[in-house]
Structures are given as structure tokens and as C-alpha cells.
Amino acid sequence: MGWRIYAASAVGTSHLDKGIPCQDACAFHVEGELLAAVVCDGAGSAARSDIGARLIADALARALGERLARQPELLAGPRERFAEAAIEAVAQARAALVERADADGRALGDYAATVVGYAGDAQRGWFLHIGDGIGVAEAADAAAPVVSLPANGEYANETWFVTGEGWREQLRVLEVPAPTARLALMSDGAMPFAMARGNAALYAPFIDPVSRYLASVDEDTGSRALHGTLADPRTHGITSDDKTLLIALRG
DSSP: OOEEEEEEEEOOHHHHTTTOOOOEEEEEEEETTEEEEEEEEEOTTSTTHHHHHHHHHHHHHHHHHHHHHHOGGGGGSOHHHHHHHHHHHHHHHHHHHHHHHHHHTOOGGGGOEEEEEEEEOSSOEEEEEESSOEEEEEETTOOOOEEEOOOBOSSTTOBOOTTSTTHHHHOEEEEEOSOEEEEEEEOTTTHHHHBOGGGSSBOHHHHHHHHHHHHTSOHHHHHHHHHHHHTOHHHHTTOOSOEEEEEEEEO
16 A cells, blocks of 8 residues: 655745845655655754754654665564664664764754654554654544644744754654554644644644545656745735655555
């Protein structure tokens, strides 16, 4: 049956007005029934966060995907075993970022970004999360979705970053025990219109027609259409932030 992945990022008006590039990024790695997907949101206050988000998304999706291909049993193991593998994958991705920072002569904090990711197969999966953004996994039987919620600091505009010294303590994992029919990963810029009030579920009037269309087209066409939706001027009245949305469908 396999996964069909549709993903896009759109720059927000707060960055368009200042000529700042999109600081969000997403990436995924698919091998048979195995999926590793990542969305990163660069810190607005960090000078190279667009580069940090892109490097972490690419490197982490690849590291997770390659690890799952070697050890698919990690998905069925205890929480502690997957958490250890997630830490190792994030550390591997973070090492690539440290190498880039050293080459650029920059502080690691200049590349600050959050992470929300998913690793799974046809039967089960796990979220991994540092900072804000959100992940939602829905089963085909219409049971309550599994939602990996954002984590912020003491104030609403604070969060945690993969570049922080305490990233291991901030890394959260959450089990998805049933087969996922629809997965959504998004940066916080997409949440105001893609999530229902209280962030308990996806907002059906938005996500259901989008998903029906995506299911009818190929991944490239669907991703272009998804970008058009995220970049639609009507979203500018809802949020001025960059917006990234990755939707994975099965069957």
C-alpha cells in the first residue's frame, strides 16, 4: 500500500516584508513501509536559522530512515529503546550542523531550529519532538488521534531548540500504537488554520478537503498545490509566520 507524502513550506508576510527567506524546512525518507519525516522551524532571532532548519531536517530524516532500515524492530520495542535511537539520530544530525557552524565561523545558536518528527511503518510509529510545532497521527478507524503537542518555555514566545545545550532533556518521544492512515507534521505557523481549537485534532473543514484532493493526484502535483494553499493571501490574515505542512497518507 505504501506512503504518499505531500509537503510544502511558504514564507510568511513578516519575512516577505523584510526580504527574509523562509526559516522553515521539511524532509522525509521512505523505504518500503518505513517512513521518517521531519519538520523544522528556524528561530526568528537566529541569523542562519533557515540554514539550520534545512540541515537538521535533511540530516535527521536521513539518519532516522537509515536507522529504521537497519533496525525496524525499534518501532515495536519499549519507549526507552526508541528514545535512545532518537537521541542518537538527533546527535548525528546535530553533528552536521556543528560542522557547518565551524566552517562558517559562526556560533551554533545562529542556526537554532525546533524539530517535530515521525518514524513509523504500516503498523505503528513514534513522534520525536524538541520545541514547538505539532504532529498528529490518525488511525483509519476514526479513534482519537495521537497528538504530539508543542513545548514552550516560561513565556508564550519562548521554545526549545535542537542547538541548545539541554536538547537531550527537551527531546520528547510519543508512541503511536496503531496503524496511521493520515499523518500531519507542521510548524507553528500552520497551526492556526490546520488545527482545531485546543490542538486536540486536525481542523476538519481545512484538512479533509485538502486530503481528498491530495489523494487524487501524484506527490509532486499535490505538493505544489499544498504550497499554493499555504501561500494563499487568505492565510496572511490568520498568521504572518512561515508555514510548513507535511501530510502523509496511506491507502
